[in-house]
Amino acid sequence: MTYGNVLHALADPTRRHIFEALNKGPCSVGDLAARQPVSRPAVSQHLKVLMAANLVSVQTQGTRRLYYLRREGLEGLRQWLDGFWDDALASFGAEVARQVSADDG
Amino acid sequence: MTYGNVLHALADPTRRHIFEALNKGPCSVGDLAARQPVSRPAVSQHLKVLMAANLVSVQTQGTRRLYYLRREGLEGLRQWLDGFWDDALASFGAEVARQVSADDG
């Protein structure tokens, strides 16, 4: 479920651009929007989705709101991905795959 | 770009279910649809998307079409994820983050 939100959040290209931009360091919403081909409210809405996925966080600084990246938010997705290379699952999958390829030869 | 397709493909819950089901071994479209709350054509369309993302592949076997998982399709996404923990980027990000937290204390 947690990696579901992450996948959904990172599936959008604009959201990925914002996320990658924040990887270079914290940034305000206005500066973030200036480097995107979309309006500032659009960026704000995207940040809301990234927040819900625990991929970014905020820190108010005067009138500005500095968003920064949260790499921990990627952990769930990473672990889910690693699961596909799990030894037990891989060996089982390989065995079934061998049965399939057996029809070929 | 390649991980973009993967993220898009895996963002849909039904597609994830299909993908995870194929992780247990190859399966036909009908059997796949029997375990999903959607119709068979829907599964077929989802498989088309997974194919475009190089996440699955097919092998015709009589009238049946056995779909199987392709773990290589996840490599691009995995590498993209690993990039966020890259030493250089991380140190740079940490430095900027330190500047932000400097305002706090």
Add this chain to the structure above:
DNA sequence: CATTTCCGTAAGTCATTGCTTACGGTAAGC
């Protein structure tokens, strides 16, 4: 206190998309 800056949210629009039913096409069985 009035103004400016920076931002989040509401409302509305248009494209995307996930789903369905209907159809056509290929391979096995009699």
Add this chain to the structure above:
DNA sequence: GCTTACCGTAAGCAATGACTTACGGAAATG
């Protein structure tokens, strides 16, 4: 050859979503 099983695609529909403009609120500036 006809039927049956299995599947991909087309067409249509309802829902989601990404974007815009308009508005209102909070903090620095004078």
